[in-house]
Amino acid sequence: MEILRTIEEVRKLAARWRQAGERIALVPTMGYLHAGHLSLVKEAKQRAERTVVSIYVNPTQFGPNEDLDKYPRDFARDEASCREHGVDAVFYPDNAVMYAPDHSTWVVEESLSQTMCGLSRPTHFRGVTTVVLKLFNIVGCDVAVFGRKDAQQALIIQRMVRDLNIPVEIVVAPLIREEDGLALSSRNKYLNADERQRALSISAGLRSAASQFDAGERSAEALAATVRTAIEAAGGRVDYVVVMARTTLRPLPLVNAPAVLAAAAFFGKTRLIDNIFLDP
Amino acid sequence: MEILRTIEEVRKLAARWRQAGERIALVPTMGYLHAGHLSLVKEAKQRAERTVVSIYVNPTQFGPNEDLDKYPRDFARDEASCREHGVDAVFYPDNAVMYAPDHSTWVVEESLSQTMCGLSRPTHFRGVTTVVLKLFNIVGCDVAVFGRKDAQQALIIQRMVRDLNIPVEIVVAPLIREEDGLALSSRNKYLNADERQRALSISAGLRSAASQFDAGERSAEALAATVRTAIEAAGGRVDYVVVMARTTLRPLPLVNAPAVLAAAAFFGKTRLIDNIFLDP
16 A cells, blocks of 8 residues: 655556556545545445545634644554555645645635535635545546535535536445444544533434434424434534435425435534435 | 537547547637637647637626627637637537536635736636636646736636646747737727727837836836826726736736736727736
């Protein structure tokens, strides 16, 4: 497995693969890899002859008061995980490689990113779309795999790819949970034992709402209230609980079309997100 | 020569060329081709085995009160010009091919586009960068050729390519003038005989300033005043006359580094731009 620190190294290796007629899959990550990321790697390996994992804590997708500095990092462990899972190359750039001091070009998605996480993190998605397009262009990948835990992010990236005619196939792989229901996230590391226990209220609330939905409940307000109540009863601070149309992320007061029920909440200082799909 | 109306047709042809090991050059235009455009085609043909000219009057780079509807169009003549100049394929899409009704992703350059034409045309460059990136992604070109008449545009595109790691080489070809000095532009067609005569004051003013510069004048204010006075004496309405550092487009009060002296002015309803480089 190759560890690549510069754009030139990546381009050289990717060109060699392409010349050999090999397809390239990219799994963009911020590192601190967990089973969710590794499920993306497995998916990637089924889609292409070569798999690249990028590990880069992208500063431009963090707000000024967010957790950029304390975001968990463990490159040695990530490297071992990638090696073990048959990754061909890890792209591990530093900030000077990724952003010129006078960087001034951004990719902005102006519709899907105006809601949900976009409200409390107004520059987050612009950082995501910009760095993802950069990674696509650096690697020249044929396919890229993202996780459905970040449902809004995946949708925004699919929109970007469509709108800018980016020749990359986007695969969105299932959300992976701990056995007790907690959605896997690198940020789970921030939780102490008590917070972690209380954070289970998010997935438990979503599961309750799904049961209600299966029993015939179609009111977005009622479904969201179930989740909100569960989180607040566990002492969480809700950022949002919403029911949105699956492709437009517009509010869907009555769930009569494919929808996503999504939640974001703080436990202690840690902000967690989770979601389920509702299919009437 | 192929006339391609859809993205699928372009991708198919370009893939065939790439498989044959041929490099592809793109000349993005809004059509109504003149000798300036054709000089770009000649440049393109020297840089790659295959040359594609795109002809698309991109609505997103026009402001609400600009000349989108009356922008000159003559596809039959453009097609003949391209054929005559050995173009391999013309990409001639309509709006439905280029923009989904719910298009929501934009490429925005936030530094170089804040001055000069960006002040009077606030959404212009966002339309340019977005459509240019789309064209790059559709054609999958190795190189793209732009004209130096649009000096700010060329600089912004070079910045976009750097910032987003776009694997396309950008070539900026010289500005082409009529024998009497008028910079070639499709918009010259709007000028009546009197306006056209008076519009020569732009290039004449720039030439006078260049002479002053050659004689030792280094004050941006003095050089700009020469151009401004020439235009206003001919009854033109100045939008801007500025002296900017060549790569940052920051004002350069004293021309002690590579600079661009650029002017935009209205004659009648027609807005024209022109520029010269100053090298101390």
